[in-house]
Amino acid sequence: MIPRAACLLLALAAATSAPAAERLDDSASPRSRVTPRVVLTDEGRPLVASRNPTRAIVQVRQVDYRLSTARYAGRQARIYYVIPAFIPGLRSPAGLRVEWRGSLFASGTARPGERTLVWSGVVPGPWINERMDLNFQLELREVQPSADARFEFEPFFEIEVSP
Template identity: 45%
Template sequence: MKRPRLRTVLAAGAAAASLLCVPARAAIERLDDSASPRAQVRSDFANAQGMDGHMLVLPLGRVEYRLATAPHVGRRARIFYVIPAMVAGLRSPAGMLVQWRGNGAFAGGSGRPGDRVQVWNGVVQSPWMNETFELTLRVDPRELRMPSGSALSFESFFEIETLP
C-alpha cells in the first residue's frame, strides 16, 4: 500500500483549514428599479443656480425610485447608490459631484462618477422599497466636452448586498 507524501497531506490540510477561516460571502446584485417613474436624470443647464467656487450648481429636483426587494425580504442587507463611471460629455470623474438628500429611509450623501455609496442598512421588510432623492449636481465647466445646447445625463442605480 502506497503512503501519501507528507507534502501532499500538509497541503490538503492547509487548504481545508483555509476554507474554515473564510467568512461567508455577502451576495451583491443590482436592484430592479424598472418601476421607477424616471431613472435617468438630465440637465440642459437651464436650471443652473450659478457658481459655487468653480463649480456650476444644477438642482435636478426630486427623483423617485421604486426598488424591487421581494427576493430579499427578511434578510439583512445594505443598499448602495451607484453613480455610473462614464458620463457622456464629462472628461473626468473629478468634474462632477452628485449630491442627494433622502426623503425616507435612505441616507443622504454625495459621490462622483464611479462611486458606490451606502444609503441603507437593515432587514428588508417589504417587497418594494420606495425612496425619493432630492438631487443636485455640481459640475466643473472646465471638465465638460459637450456640444452646445446638449444635456448632461446619466442613470444611477442601486445595488443590494445581502449579508449572511
C-alpha cells in the same frame, strides 16, 4: 514559501466570501428621465445668463425611486447608491460631485465610480420606495458636450445581502 501561499489562499477565501452586490431593479420607478429645476453657476446666476461660468449647480427635486426587493424581503441587507464610472461627455470623475438627501435613505455625496451606503437593515417587503432631492456640481471645464448638448447619466442602486 508555504506561509506565503497560505496567506494568499486566506485572502482569496475572504474575498470570495464577501457578499456580492447586485443591481436593484428600479424599472417600476415613475420617471426614467428627470429634468433639472434649477441650473445655476458658481456666481449664483442662471447658467444662460453667466458670462464665464466655471461650475454649474444642477438641482433636481423629488426624484421617486421604486426598488424591487421581493427577492430579498426579510433578509439583512445593505443598499448602496452608485454613480456610474463612465459618464459620456465627462472628462474626469473630479468634474462631477453628486449630493443627495433622502427620506428613508441616508444623505450623502459621491463622484463617478463611487458607491455609497444609504441603507442597512432587514428588507421590509417586495418594494422599497424612496424620494430623493439631488444636486450635481459640475466643473464645466471637465465637460465635453455631445452634439445635442445633452449631459446625462443614470445613478443606480446595488444591494448586498448578508449570508
